[in-house]
Amino acid sequence: QSALTQPASVSGSPGQSITISCTGTNSDIGGYYFVSWYQQHPGKAPKLMIYEGNKRPSGVSNRFSASKSGNTASLTISGLQAEDEADYYCCSFASSNTLVFGGGTKLTVL
Amino acid sequence: EVQLVESGGGLVQPGGSLRVSCAVSEFTFSSHWMSWVRQAPGKGLEWVAKIKEDGTEKYYVDSVKGRFTISRDNAKNSLYLQMNSLRAEDTAVYYCATGQYSHGYWGQGTLVTVSS
Numbered sequence: 001q002s003a004l005t006q007p008a009s010v011s012g013s014p015g016q017s018i019t020i021s022c023t024g025t026n027s028d029i030g031g032y033y034f035v036s037w038y039q040q041h042p043g044k045a046p047k048l049m050i051y052e053g054n055k056r057p058s059g060v061s062n063r064f065s066a067s068k069s070g071n072t073a074s075l076t077i078s079g080l081q082a083e084d085e086a087d088y089y090c091c092s093f094a095s096s097n098t099l100v101f102g103g104g105t106k107l108t109v110l
Numbered sequence: 111e112v113q114l115v116e117s118g119g120g121l122v123q124p125g126g127s128l129r130v131s132c133a134v135s136e137f138t139f140s141s142h143w144m145s146w147v148r149q150a151p152g153k154g155l156e157w158v159a160k161i162k163e164d165g166t167e168k169y170y171v172d173s174v175k176g177r178f179t180i181s182r183d184n185a186k187n188s189l190y191l192q193m194n195s196l197r198a199e200d201t202a203v204y205y206c207a208t209g210q211y212s213h214g215y216w217g218q219g220t221l222v223t224v225s226s
Binding site: 001003034036038040045046047048051052057087089091093096097098099100101102103104 | 145147154155156157160167169170171172205211212213214216217218219
């Protein structure tokens with residue numbers, strides 16, 4: 001049950017696109033389709049942005065998209081906005097019917 | 111509007127016990143898996159445990175197995191986490207959240223501090 005690997009930080013200018021990677025193993029990301037992504041602003045509860053790989057909950061902007069290749073999942077935010085500045089976490093279903101989160105990525109909008 | 115409200119956090123000595131609760135409203139609680147996720151101060155999210163709709167299946171992260179017990183009362187729309195043999199490394203904000211594979215709704219969290 002080791003944490004998934006995310007870059008500690010990424011940055012981009014308003015209007016640009018950024019991608020956050022999330023690397024796991026065959027026992028989590030590579031073995032299952034249940035990858036989710038969460039946004040967390042300081043002092044707030046996490047918010048679900050993507051579930052089941054690439055589905056967006058109602059109300060989440062279509063600027064957020066996700067994909068998976070092998071043991072790596074990715075979250076892309078296009079048309080970056082100031083309000084996107086937050087911490088982002090990936091999460092995957094894992095063997096033994098457990099879940100594992102990534103270490104988190106701090107997104108800075110320059 | 112769906113609401114999840116955690117309670118029961120506080121300061122507890124190492125080796126002690128604490129039970130945190132989560133009251134859920136405006137949600138078909140009895141039809142959904144529920145989870146606990148924690149976040150140590152200044153750190154990332156860590157999934158802790160989850161429980162099936164009827165309480166017959168429970169799963170835990172290795173670090174809490176044998177010490178923590180997740181349970182639910184569908185008649186009261188409530189989720190619980192009984193934490194025994196607490197350690198300093200269990201200090202965190204504990205969130206309850208809906209879902210088995212992903213978490214669509216979250217509470218605001220309750221802080222558990224393990225310290226002497």
